[in-house]
Amino acid sequence: MATKHEEQIDGFKFEQRHGKERVRVGRVWRSGENGRHVFVEWNVSISLLSDCINAYVRADNSDIVATDTMKNTVYVKAKECSEQVSVEEFAIILAKHFTTFYQQVTTAIIKIVEKPWERISIDGQPHDHGFKLGSERHTTEVILNKNGALRVTSGVDGLALLKTTQSGFEGFIRDQNTILPETRERMLATEVSASWRYYFESLSSVSNKSLGFTEKYLNVKKVLVDTFFGPPKEGVYSPSVQATLNYMAKAVLGRFPEVSSIQLRMPNIHFLPVNLSSKANPVIVKFEDDVYLPTDEPHGSIEASLSRIQSKM
Known part of the structure; x- marks a missing residue:
């Protein structure tokens, strides 16, 4: 177009x-x-x-x-x-x-x-x-x-999500500049920006009052949130922001056949462990997955899109 x-x-x-x-x-x-x-x-x-x-x-x-x-x-x-x-x-x-x-x-x-x-x-x-x-x-x-010819894209911006456990990051490339420790227990926080495209291809295919865009927006947002967090009690483990992003994208396409593609941008917003020490007191604060330093920048930048493969039949 x-x-x-x-x-x-x-x-x-x-x-x-x-x-x-x-x-x-x-x-x-x-x-x-x-x-x-x-x-x-x-x-x-x-x-x-x-x-x-x-x-x-x-x-x-x-x-x-x-x-x-x-x-x-x-x-x-x-x-x-x-x-x-x-x-x-x-x-x-x-x-x-x-x-x-x-x-x-x-x-x-x-x-x-x-x-x-x-x-x-x-x-x-x-x-x-x-x-x-x-x-x-x-x-x-x-x-x-x-x-x-018509293209309709909806989205959500600034969807801030955080979970205090059920997240880790292991097995990544290590070299002389790597100091990040591997972990299976960390904070996961992000601010989701998502946009999804509907299958509508022409103005004539859109009939007023039958679109339900607002309801679809709320439902897509709910699927994104539910997939990120998992069940209320046990949650769901996130091996990386990348994997969680893919789970969320696949959940939307699996739930909504009228959506042809979705793009997600999910910065990894860091909460840094706090350890404080001095010569006089080597353990002022010992980090035990409890006290963090919230940061805005720098942050990880992760984004991807998922689209249905159109049949040529």
Whole structure:
């Protein structure tokens, strides 16, 4: 699927696209289930591939969709959504508008990050209009061509996970620069960034109100979390971040046939054992899998993707 607009100018290959970044919009729906208000906050980025070469080579702006217009369109479309929509559905709505309303636009790329506002509960009762800010963010990227070719990717970013045991790291390459000891008992902490692509390949294959993107997002996130931790009592052993990443990716593809591929980025966030000593007191603090120094950097960087092999039959 094309994600750049290419032309030739004076014997050179020329690529261009333009858009509007970080358009922030909040939307309240006041007729939610049981009369409760629903609130979302989105950060929208728009990128258009369009036939506006004259703006670059002839100072002729007549084919340009102004980026300020793109910003305003976000608010107009948010207003037009009289019923609650998912972040993926809103991205599709925007992409469809830009590729159908403007003759010059050949492809729209819409990226949205949803801020994690969560409904609060007071004395165990969900509040009708009260929200608190959570942690991980729901993301999406929609790429739509004028011919209807569609790519929908959902994701989660900033999903911080930690377990205090059932993790180790052994058998790795050792050389003159290696000081890391092997272990079968360590802290495992990470901040998962995951994105998964759905099988939808055309706008016509998507029917509104039957997508359930928000429910799928919550279910995929649950599978990722459950696979990372294992059962509540015994947990599950992690021989490496790499192995755990693969377990998580395979669990998602095994559980959701509508997902064609998943990419995971899982930094290994280190909690360093604390041992303190001095000449006068050789054992001020002796590490016994109990006291750690939390660190942000440097950290290990582990990422991989898993995709279904398409049958040619």
